[in-house]
Amino acid sequence: MAFSILGLLAVVLEFFRGWLWFIGLFLLLDFALTFYFLKRSAGCKTCWVLPAYVTVGFGVFIFVLAMITLPTITKSSWAALSGIDYLALIGASIGFGTLFAILAFPFMLNLLGIRSRPRPTSQATRTETPPQPQTSPQPQPAMAEKIAD
Amino acid sequence: MSSQDEKHAKDAVTRALKHSGLSRRDFLKLSSGGALLAGAAAGTGGMLYPAAARAVPTNARIVIVGAGAAGLSCATRLARELDGADITLIDRRQDHYYQPGLTLVGTGVWQTEKLLDRNRRYVPSNVNWIHDMVAEYDPDNNRVVTETGRAVDYDFLMVATGLQVNYTAIDGMSENLIGHRGVGCVYDKPELAERTWQLIDQFVNEGGVGLFTRPRGDMKCAGAPLKVTMLVESRMKERGTRDRAEMHYLPPGTGLFSQPHTDDFLRKNFPERSIHIHWDHPLKAIDPERKTATFATPLGDETLDYDFIHVVPPMSAPDSLRNSELAAREIPFTGWLEVDRFTLQHKRYPNVFGAGDINGVPIGKTAASVKAQVPVAVENMIRTIQGNQLNPGYDGYTSCPLITELGQAILVEFDYDLKMKPSFPFISPYQEHWVPWVMKDRLLLAAYRAMLRGRI
Ligand SMILES: Cc1cc2nc3c(=O)[nH]c(=O)nc-3n(C[C@H](O)[C@H](O)[C@H](O)COP(=O)(O)OP(=O)(O)OC[C@H]3O[C@@H](n4cnc5c(N)ncnc54)[C@H](O)[C@@H]3O)c2cc1C
Numbered sequence: 001m002a003f004s005i006l007g008l009l010a011v012v013l014e015f016f017r018g019w020l021w022f023i024g025l026f027l028l029l030d031f032a033l034t035f036y037f038l039k040r041s042a043g044c045k046t047c048w049v050l051p052a053y054v055t056v057g058f059g060v061f062i063f064v065l066a067m068i069t070l071p072t073i074t075k076s077s078w079a080a081l082s083g084i085d086y087l088a089l090i091g092a093s094i095g096f097g098t099l100f101a102i103l104a105f106p107f108m109l110n111l112l113g114i115r116s117r118p119r120p121t122s123q124a125t126r127t128e129t130p131p132q133p134q135t136s137p138q139p140q141p142a143m144a145e146k147i148a149d
Numbered sequence: 150m151s152s153q154d155e156k157h158a159k160d161a162v163t164r165a166l167k168h169s170g171l172s173r174r175d176f177l178k179l180s181s182g183g184a185l186l187a188g189a190a191a192g193t194g195g196m197l198y199p200a201a202a203r204a205v206p207t208n209a210r211i212v213i214v215g216a217g218a219a220g221l222s223c224a225t226r227l228a229r230e231l232d233g234a235d236i237t238l239i240d241r242r243q244d245h246y247y248q249p250g251l252t253l254v255g256t257g258v259w260q261t262e263k264l265l266d267r268n269r270r271y272v273p274s275n276v277n278w279i280h281d282m283v284a285e286y287d288p289d290n291n292r293v294v295t296e297t298g299r300a301v302d303y304d305f306l307m308v309a310t311g312l313q314v315n316y317t318a319i320d321g322m323s324e325n326l327i328g329h330r331g332v333g334c335v336y337d338k339p340e341l342a343e344r345t346w347q348l349i350d351q352f353v354n355e356g357g358v359g360l361f362t363r364p365r366g367d368m369k370c371a372g373a374p375l376k377v378t379m380l381v382e383s384r385m386k387e388r389g390t391r392d393r394a395e396m397h398y399l400p401p402g403t404g405l406f407s408q409p410h411t412d413d414f415l416r417k418n419f420p421e422r423s424i425h426i427h428w429d430h431p432l433k434a435i436d437p438e439r440k441t442a443t444f445a446t447p448l449g450d451e452t453l454d455y456d457f458i459h460v461v462p463p464m465s466a467p468d469s470l471r472n473s474e475l476a477a478r479e480i481p482f483t484g485w486l487e488v489d490r491f492t493l494q495h496k497r498y499p500n501v502f503g504a505g506d507i508n509g510v511p512i513g514k515t516a517a518s519v520k521a522q523v524p525v526a527v528e529n530m531i532r533t534i535q536g537n538q539l540n541p542g543y544d545g546y547t548s549c550p551l552i553t554e555l556g557q558a559i560l561v562e563f564d565y566d567l568k569m570k571p572s573f574p575f576i577s578p579y580q581e582h583w584v585p586w587v588m589k590d591r592l593l594l595a596a597y598r599a600m601l602r603g604r605i
Contacts, residue, residue, distance in 0.1 A: 003572060003605065010604035015595035074587050075258065076556025084575055085583040 026103060033106035037113060045115040051108035058108075059101030066093035204232035207534050212293060212303035214283045216240035218248075218516050218601065219505025220309035221271045222523040225603030227307075228273035230531060237277045237301060239293070243268055245601075246339050247594055249516050252373050254342040255335035256380040257350060258555070258590070264339045271601045283310070286473035288498045304500060305530055308475065308486050310467050311506045312369060312514065318463040320434035320443075330437035331457045335377060336369075336464075348457055353384045356393025357456025360442055361424075362432045364463040365401040367485070369506050369514040372549035372561075374398075374461050375405065375415065382422050383554040396424045397453070399444060401431035407513065408563045410579055411551065418553065432460065466507055475501060482509030490565065491541035493526040499533065502526045510545065512565055517548035520600050546570060550589040553581050560585035 003011075016023060070089055071078050081089065211227060213220050216238055224238050245266040253259040272278050281295035292302050314336055316322045326332045328344025331352075335342045352359060361378040363371070378398050385391040398405075398419060405415040405426070419426055430444040430451070435458070443452045466484045470476055475495065477487035486503040487496045490510045495501035504526040506514040525542040532539055545565030552558045561578050562570045569578045576584055599605045 007599070007605040010599040010602070011592065011596045014598040014602075015592065017595075017598075071556070071583065074556070074583070074590060076583050076586055080554065080556040080581075080586070081583050082580070083582070084577070088584045088587075 030103060030106045033110055037106065037109045040110075041114055046113055047115050048109075048113060051105065051112045054112060055101050055105045055108045058104050059097040061097075062100040063093045063097030066096040204230055205531055205535060206232045207234050209304045209534050210235045210302060211237070211305045211307065211530070212301055213238045213307040213309060214240070214293065215309035215311060215505070215507075216242065216245075216268045216272070216278070217309060217311045217505065218597070219311070219507075219519045219523055220307070221245075221268065221601045222519065222603055223307050223309060223504055223527055224276050225271060225273055225601065226523065226527045227530070228276050229603060230527065231534075235277075236275070237279060237303075238272060239279045239281060239283055239295065239301065240268070241280050241282050241296075243280070245271070247597055249370065249589075249593065249597070251335045251337075251339065251342045252370075252376050252380070252552070253590070254339060255333065255345040255349065255377060256384065257346045258380070261339045261343045263594070266598075282469070284469050286470065286475050288474050288495075288501060291500065305534065306498075306501045307526065307530065308470065308501065308503045308507055309505045310470055312367075312464045313467045314462050314464055316462045318364075319432055319460065321437065322435050322460060322462065326435075326437055327460075331440055331455060332435065332437055332460055333457060334460045334462070335373060336461055345459075349381055349384070352394070352457035353381065353388055353390060355456075356385075356390055357395070358454055359394055359396045360453060360455045360458040361396070361398045362430075362442075362459060362461050363398075363400045364461050365431045366463055366465075367514060368461065368464045370549065371407065371513050372551050374459065376552045377459050378419075378424060379422075379553050380555065382424060387555060391423075396422075397427055398424050399427045399430035399432070401429065403428045406551075406561075408561055408567050408569070410569065411559065411561050414559070414579070435460065470507065474498075477509045481511070485509030489541075490545070491543055492529050492539040493522055493543055494529055494533070494539060502530050510543075512545040513547040513549070515547050515549060516597055516600070517562070518546065520596075520605065521546035523600070523603075544570075548572075550585045550593065552586065552589060556586055557581040557583060558585040558589055560588065 067089060070092060071081060209231075211231075211234055213223050213227070213236065216224070217240075220238060220240060224236065227234065227236055245268045246264040247266065248264075250259055250264045254261050254264060268278075279295065279299070279301065281297050281299060283293045284296045285294040287294065288306070290302075291304065291306075292300055293306070294300050316324050322332075324337060324341070327334045327337070327341045328348060331348060333345035333348045335345055359381065361374060361381075363374040375398075378396065382391070382396060385394055404412055405419070406412045416426075427444070427446075429447050432442060433445040433450065434443040435441075436443075440456065441452050441454055442458055443450050465471060466476060466486065470486065471484040475486055475498065476484050486507045486509055488494060488503045488508050488510065489496055493502055493504065493508060493510075495503065504522045505519045508522065512518060522543055525540065528542070529539045546562065547564075548560070548562040550558045551561050559578060559581055560571070560573075560576050562572060564570050571578050576582060596605060
C-alpha cells in the first residue's frame with residue numbers, strides 16, 4: 001500500500017495531535033528568544049560559533065542518548081534488533097538529535113552569543129558634561145501666565 | 150465600488166490607523182505578514198484536503214450504516230468530496246475504540262485508555278448522525294428501517310456495519326464469562342480485553358495448561374489469536390516462568406495463516422517455542438466450572454483441561470444484514486454483503502456499496518483492508534452518481550503486523566493473490582524486526598486516526 005507524502009504528513013500530524021499545543025508553545029518561545037537575541041545584540045559584539053558548537057554537542061548528546069535508550073523506551077531491547085533496524089535506529093536518533101539541537105539553539109544564542117555590551121552613550125554624555133551651576137529657575141510660560149493672573 | 154466609496158473607505162482606514170497609533174507603512178507591513186501566514190495556513194489545509202476543491206455537486210441522499218473504522222472514513226471522505234449531498238450516518242454507538250489495540254491491552258502492553266475515543270470527534274459537521282441501529286434493509290425501495298421504527302430513504306447506500314461476534318455458537322460460552330474461570334477473549338470491548346490481561350498475567354506467573362483457539366470461517370484480524378499466543382509465551386520468557394506452562398494452539402483446519410510464507414514461518418516457529426499445534430480443532434463447547442474445553446475434531450470430540458483458555462468465537466455478518474436481501478446467498482460468502490471484490494459495488498443493487506469487515510470478499514478483515522477499500526468504495530459511489538465507469542481498484546490489500554515477541558514483529562502485507570505487497574520495500578515481510586513492532590506500538594494508531602479523518 002503506497003503512502004503519499006501528504007498521507008505521511010497526515011499521520012505525523014495525528015501522532016503529535018495531543019502535543020501540538022506544547023510544540024506550538026515551544027516554537028513560539030524559540031522565536032521569541034531569537035528576536036530577543038537579535039534585539040539585545042544590536043551594536044554588540046556577537047559570537048555565533050560558540051553557541052553553534054555547544055548546540056551541536058547537545059544534539060550529539062541527544063543522538064547518543066536516543067541510540068542507547070530507544071529500544072528500551074519502545075518496550076524492546078538491543079537483542080531484538082537486526083539488519084534494517086540498526087539503520088532505522090540511527091536515522092531516528094539523528095532525527096531526535098537534530099530536532100533537539102534546533103530547538104536548543106535560540107537558548108544557546110542568548111546564553112553564549114553576546115560577547116560584549118555596547119557602551120551606553122547617554123550615560124557617557126552625562127559624566128562628561130560638567131555640572132551646571134544652580135541658578136534660580138526661570139518660570140515656564142504656563143507658570144508665568146499663572147503668576148500674571 | 151465607486152470612487153466616492155473608495156475615498157470613504159480610505160478615509161475610514163486612515164482614521165482607524167491614527168486612532169490605533171499605527172502608520173500606513175506599519176499597517177501595510179503587518180497586513181502583508183498576516184496575508185503570508187494566512188496563505189501558508191490555507192496552503193497547508195489545501196494540501197491536506199486536495200479533493201475539496203474538486204467537490205462533485207449533487208443533491209443525492211446518501212446513507213452510511215455503521216460508524217466504525219470504515220463508516221467514519223467513508224463519511225469524512227464523502228462529506229469532503231461531494232458538494233450538496235444529504236449524508237446520513239446511522240449507528241447508536243457513541244464510543245469509538247481502536248480494535249487493533251485490543252491485542253496489546255489483552256497482553257498488558259497497552260493501558261485501556263489508549264484505545265478509547267469518541268465518534269463525535271470524527272463525524273463531519275455536514276453529516277446527519279442518527280443514533281440508532283438499522284434493523285431492516287429494504288433495497289428494493291431504497292430504504293432502511295431503524296430499531297426504533299424510523300424509515301430512512303436513500304439514493305445511495307454504504308454498508309459498513311462490521312461483523313458480529315457469536316459467543317452462543319460455543320456451548321457454555323457467554324460474554325459474561327470473559328475474565329472469569331480462566332476464560333479470556335480480546336475480540337470484544339476494551340474492558341473485556343483488560344480482564345483478559347488480568348487472567349493472562351496470573352497464568353504467566355503461575356503457569357499451567359494454556360489453550361489458544363481460533364474459530365472456523367471468516368473473522369476479523371486472523372493474526373490476533375496468533376499474536377496473543379506468541380505474546381503470552383514471550384511474557385513468560387521475560388519473567389522466567391516459561392517452564393511452568395504447557396501451551397497449545399488449536400486451529401480449526403490445517404493452516405495457521407493464509408499467506409503461505411507466513412504460514413511456513415509459524416509452522417517452524419511454534420514448535421521451536423514448544424507451542425504444540427493441534428490441527429483440526431475447532432472449539433465446540435466450554436465448561437467453565439470444570440475448566441474443560443471440547444473440540445470437534447475429525448476423529449470425534451476431544452475434551453481438554455485448561456488453566457487459561459483464549460476463546461475466539463465464530464463471527465458473522467450482523468443479523469439484520471445477514472437476513473436481508475443484500476446478503477450473499479451462496480458459499481463461500483453466505484450472509485456477508487454481496488459485493489464485487491474489485492469495485493466493492495453490490496452485485497444486484499448498483500446503488501449499494503460496502504466497506505470494511507462486512508464485505509464478502511476473499512481476504513482478511515482488517516483495518517488495513519478498510520484503509521484500502523474505503524477510497525475505492527467512495528470513488529465508485531461518486532462515479533455512479535456521475536454516471537461514470539467504475540474503478541476496479543481494490544486488489545485485496547490487507548496487512549497484519551504479526552507480533553512474534555515483545556519488541557519484534559513481521560509486517561505482513563498481501564493481496565487477493567496472497568502475494569506480498571510491502572509498503573516499505575526495505576522492511577522484509579519474511580523476517581522479525583524491531584521496526585514493525587515500533588510501527589504497531591507507536592505509529593499505527595496515528596495512521597488509523599488519519600484514516601478516520603479521510604486523509605489516508
Ligand atoms: C482483537 C482485534 C485485533 C485486531 N488487530 C488488527 C490489526 O492488527 N491490524 C488491522 O489492520 N486490523 C486489526 N483488527 C481488525 C479491525 O479492527 C477491523 O477490521 C476494523 O475495525 C473493521 O472496521 P469496520 O468499520 O468494518 O467495523 P467496525 O470498526 O467494527 O465498526 C462497525 C460499526 O458498525 C456499527 N453497526 C453494526 N451493526 C449496525 C447496524 N445494524 N446499524 C448501525 N450500525 C451498526 C457498530 O456499532 C460499529 O460501530 C483487529 C480487530 C480485533 C477485534
